[in-house]
Amino acid sequence: MLSYNDSEKATELAERANDLMEEVVLPKEREMAGGMAVSDGTLEELREAARDYGVYAPQIDEEYGGMGYDFRDVLPTFEEAGRSLLGAAAMRVDAPDEGNMHLLELHGSELQKEEYLEPLVAGDIVSGFSMTEPMQGGGSDPKMLKTTAEKDGDEWVINGHKWWTTKGIQADILLVFARTDQEAHPYEGCSVFIVPADADGVEIERNIPHLGSETHGIGHAEIKYNNVRVPEEHLLGQEGMGFAHVQERLGPARLTHCMRYSGMAERALDIATAYMSEREAFGSKLAEKQVPRHEVAEHRTRLAAARALIRQAADSISAGNEARLEVSMAKVFTANVTQEAVDTSLQFCGGNGIAKDLPIADFYESVRQFRLVDGADEVHKRVISREAFSDVKSEELEPVTRFDG
Numbered sequence: 001m002l003s004y005n006d007s008e009k010a011t012e013l014a015e016r017a018n019d020l021m022e023e024v025v026l027p028k029e030r031e032m033a034g035g036m037a038v039s040d041g042t043l044e045e046l047r048e049a050a051r052d053y054g055v056y057a058p059q060i061d062e063e064y065g066g067m068g069y070d071f072r073d074v075l076p077t078f079e080e081a082g083r084s085l086l087g088a089a090a091m092r093v094d095a096p097d098e099g100n101m102h103l104l105e106l107h108g109s110e111l112q113k114e115e116y117l118e119p120l121v122a123g124d125i126v127s128g129f130s131m132t133e134p135m136q137g138g139g140s141d142p143k144m145l146k147t148t149a150e151k152d153g154d155e156w157v158i159n160g161h162k163w164w165t166t167k168g169i170q171a172d173i174l175l176v177f178a179r180t181d182q183e184a185h186p187y188e189g190c191s192v193f194i195v196p197a198d199a200d201g202v203e204i205e206r207n208i209p210h211l212g213s214e215t216h217g218i219g220h221a222e223i224k225y226n227n228v229r230v231p232e233e234h235l236l237g238q239e240g241m242g243f244a245h246v247q248e249r250l251g252p253a254r255l256t257h258c259m260r261y262s263g264m265a266e267r268a269l270d271i272a273t274a275y276m277s278e279r280e281a282f283g284s285k286l287a288e289k290q291v292p293r294h295e296v297a298e299h300r301t302r303l304a305a306a307r308a309l310i311r312q313a314a315d316s317i318s319a320g321n322e323a324r325l326e327v328s329m330a331k332v333f334t335a336n337v338t339q340e341a342v343d344t345s346l347q348f349c350g351g352n353g354i355a356k357d358l359p360i361a362d363f364y365e366s367v368r369q370f371r372l373v374d375g376a377d378e379v380h381k382r383v384i385s386r387e388a389f390s391d392v393k394s395e396e397l398e399p400v401t402r403f404d405g
């Protein structure tokens with residue numbers, strides 16, 4: 001068993017999370033095998049259990065209904081949560097609400113915290129984060145943002161077209177990223193707004209059909225914002241500081257994704273090694289054959305390296321740094337390592353790997369997106385290489401931006 005430099009407090013929390021996973025979440029997942037869409041009442045039941053085990057919303061301040069653990073101390077618990085696709089939602093550490101709650105906690109007004117953060121933490125409402133836009137709009141290069149918000153009296157009027165807004169269909173509120181100043185530098189003229197999903201002009205076009213859609217029950221919506229009016233109190237944080245605020249959301253959110261996916265990969269390997277320890281072929285157990293043994297050793301090592309990178313980046317963020325380089329390295333490495341580990345685990349389970357009797361097929365469908373969301377591999381490599389070639393002038397390197405992905 002590897003040990004990491006997690007604090008006693010962090011380890012105790014993760015042990016309780018492990019109890020919840022083993023005793024409640026994994027049995028429920030097995031009960032639902034092959035039909036992962038969360039049925040009515042299941043989520044509430046799991047969240048009630050998470051509260052009983054003392055692991056509900058550990059990352060949020062107690063004042064708003066959480067447990068007040070700092071970012072570094074929730075890390076191993078987020079890894080535990082990732083061991084099942086139900087774990088994060090049970091502990092209320094699920095995307096995109098987790099990142100949205102973080103943003104509201106950092107920059108929300110007292111009124112916004114009362115009206116939106118507290119019910120989000122309680123699980124009474126759902127949120128979406130609407131940033132990415134279709135072709136010619138903001139994607140990997142967010143400077144291409146087309147959505148606008150214009151001031152009209154004491155209201156903001158939002159116009160734009162977004163897609164890939166996770167949970168957009170279920171959401172009660174949408175955090176919408178829009179340009180508020182056409183004259184300002186692209187990184188200084190944008191802002192974030194809290195838009196009630198039932199506001200006039202919010203038009204949900206569709207849930208985008210995608211890999212894994214039937215499995216997770218979570219949709220990604222295409223949404224049009226047509227002359228959507230929100231009162232000025234719905235500006236989240238400071239006007240014109242949207243990129244800086246969003247960066248504060250995305251840095252930690254990228255890492256929390258890394259934590260959850262590394263937990264998923266670890267469980268996939270556990271399942272594969274258990275299968276290989278029982279299954280015989282050609283006169284011996286699969287677990288006795290050198291090729292699969294070496295492959296598992298390789299994935300375990302890479303996963304341990306990913307976890308070390310995640311911890312290094314989380315330490316840096318906890319120390320108050322932006323940690324862009326550390327986050328990019330952790331993100332791109334973990335996304336690839338977890339995808340490969342899940343793929344190999346599926347392979348070594350034979351046909352069972354494809355069957356939904358085991359959770360690995362669901363993991364396989366889920367993990368592929370991680371190399372795209374929160375900044376594609378290439379975008380993070382751009383950040384890393386900018387540092388590596390800091391003395392070289394190149395179009396690719398200028399300007400040095402405060403935001404990627």
Ligand SMILES: Cc1cc2nc3c(=O)[nH]c(=O)nc-3n(C[C@H](O)[C@H](O)[C@H](O)COP(=O)(O)OP(=O)(O)OC[C@H]3O[C@@H](n4cnc5c(N)ncnc54)[C@H](O)[C@@H]3O)c2cc1C
Nearest residue numbers: 129130131132139140164165166369372373374375376378
């Ligand atoms: C499942 C899922 C959930 C998502 N959830 C959300 C959400 O809740 N809210 C939200 O706002 N967005 C969300 N997204 C959108 C996601 O953040 C974007 O898909 C991602 O940032 C990439 O943007 P894009 O799709 O526009 O790709 P593009 O910008 O069109 O890029 C396409 C590809 O080009 C390559 N590329 C890009 N830049 C470079 C470069 N400099 N050098 C070399 N190659 C490059 C990369 O391989 C990239 O994948 C989600 C996406 C998915 C798939």
